[in-house]
Amino acid sequence: MISLKKVGFLINPIAGMGGAVGLKGTDGLAEEARRRGAKPVATHRAETALKKLLGLDALFFTASGKMGESALRRCGLEYQVVCQTSEESSAEDTKKTCRSFLDRCADLVVFCGGDGTARNVSGVIRSQVPIIGIPAGVKMHSGVFTISPQAAGELIRGYLEGDLNVRETEIVDVDEEKYRAGTLDTKIYGIAATPYKPALVQERKQIYSASSEEEFKEEIAIFASEFMRDGSAYILGAGTTTAKIAEVLRVEKTLLGVDVVKDGRVICTDASEEDLLGIIDEVGEIKIIVSPIGAQGFVLGRGSQQISPKVLRKVGPENLIIVATPHKLKETPRLLVETGDFDLDETISGRRQVICGYRIAQLKDVEASSRVGMDQSGSF
């Protein structure tokens, strides 16, 4: 018989709100995000994971209200509020709640948020208890995140029911100030333990600096600069490969923002979802160029939330151009999409051409990350 497992569970309810409105992170900017019309996303994602845990012999420790209690109640799971938190949740609330988890000897800590939340959680928990992150933030570079909320649900269940191994992984975050200014400056903030199942846990995001990698970026950029002369507008997603395209075109690009280029000129910098929808109506012919994010392999859904399902549907999935260097593709087991619109993810999935050099492409499998999670569900 399996003994009752104790799981610490918390949600950062404002996580991920900055993404769709062009803020690269929500730390200290929840109010601004709301003003720009952002909707909360974390609670819904957390509940998607929790629904996978029905019938599990576990007791959840959690924080009051939006930080966990409400979601657990709605999902019908057994819980105990171990920390009272303020209405406007803060980093301090997260840390306080985590300390309560340790006091009560939780077997596992699960949180829903982004890299900022991961830093706060692991700052308290360290490697004492395994941590699983349900992805809901704008930036998710840390290795504790699973590839989708569904996958998180399965990993939690697998760990509590069975014999999954635990490994150490880095907690990393991007300096949001620099990130907004266009510099990708990731830093390791700590080491955490996390249950490990290769297909379900993100590899830590990698940023390459090898010179040959740069050459390939340049090749891709030169090719792109040639085919981009067709009069269409091009939405350029985030990342260093798309930044190289802008460099070759001699236009300014925000490194992690989404910009729109037409006929060799930038027509919108750091565009929000709303900006993009406006431009699509205006310009007619429009295409999207995106690159997978590091070793995670996400081409859509992480880092470029402005390219939302609405934007993608208007542009048409056939006008999505994926670019990536061969090195990056080698390190990326598969390419993933997670736009938040399951049907759209399915449409984009399949074997797709990825431009990886001058007039060269590789054929890669693109999969909906939620599908990856479901396919693995029976394998624990």
Place this chain on the structure above:
Amino acid sequence: MKTKILLDEEELPKRWYNVAADLLTPLDPPLHPQTGEPLKPEDLEMIFPKGLIRQEMSTDRWIDIPDEVREILRLWRPTPLFRAHRLEEHLKTPAKIYYKYEGVSPAGSHKPNTAVPQAYYNMKEGVERIATETGAGQWGSALSMATCLFDIQCRVYMVRASFDQKPYRKSIMQVWGAECVASPSELTNAGRMILKEHPNTGGSLGIAISEAVEDAATHENTNYALGSVLNHVLLHQTVEGQELQKQMAMVEDYPDVIYGCVGGGSNFPGMVFPFIPDKLKEKKEIRMVACEPSACPTLTKGLFTYDFGDTARLTPLLKMYTLGHDFIPPSIHAGGLRYHGDAPLLCNLVHDRVIEAQSFHQNEVFKAAVTFARTEGILPAPEASHALKPAIDDAIACKKTGEEKTIVISLSGHGHFDLSSYDAYFAGNLEDYEYPAELVKQSLANLPKF
């Protein structure tokens, strides 16, 4: 039922067949790289012997093979035609599968068929040294052997990607007395220029050709030799198809389809050109399918236009299907098929729809190669295996239709120097590269016109 269909040594063809005499549309002439005017024989004399230039420009249907050349070809010719009973049985197909195997030559491929006459004509005209390029190493090995037999020095510029993948190609060339260097090299202006821009490049056949042509033009009593593309090379390879015709007649059969791999185009044309009069004059229903890599799909995705044969624009302009002389194909494991253009004679026939073309990804090609090796025993070269893939598919399709189709594969060489490629395949390390044809078309349409 016979497995090996063998011809007597005396049946080695006495003449080469020149398809230029039977084209539907006359061949567009090669153009001078500087003037853009049609090339004159004397333009080629700096790097080729007159005997080969005459063949290059000839429209005579038949050209005699010198006895000295036939004497050497006898070392391995006529090559065997095999009936692939075991592969047929494995596939449970009603189709009859044959393969003509050129891997029995000393260099392991069809390349000596032209290396020997090329070395011979150079020797006859007193040339002491030959420079050439090689992709997978097959041509370099073949010419090393041929020059060795005629006592001529030889330097081979080998495409870097293959040089690194197949170190023993260099060793075999050394045994035959040749010098093999990785291209791009520091030995030529063309090589130095490329290295400056792309220090880590895997090279390409186009770059290696530039180096070899420059070497020949700048060294005393040195000629250049090309193992593919040119008319005289395709001419020399027609011994293959002529033998095949006799061998098929011996078993009272005739091909419904012939599959062969194409890089620059020499083995495949050599096998199928002798069947062109059957198709055009006698209206025989025979399909000839050129098989190329999807990573470098010249015939299936290229433009039919004049282009340079090399990267540095040193060669004459040839009317051919091309992906652009500045295109450096990805480093796939069929190194011999990484060429941006194709033989003008072959392109002419593809353009006139006499010959078909199809392209394949390397993982599916290796899968077919392994199936073949595990049934027929022979380990095929990755290049040759491009012909195995559609042949196997075709045979499987015959299971549904019940057709007893006669399928012939031109198996151009063995893969004994390609074992690292097989290792990479089994380790799951082979990427399927593709040519983004639509985006390239979009980019070319908007490039400034010269």
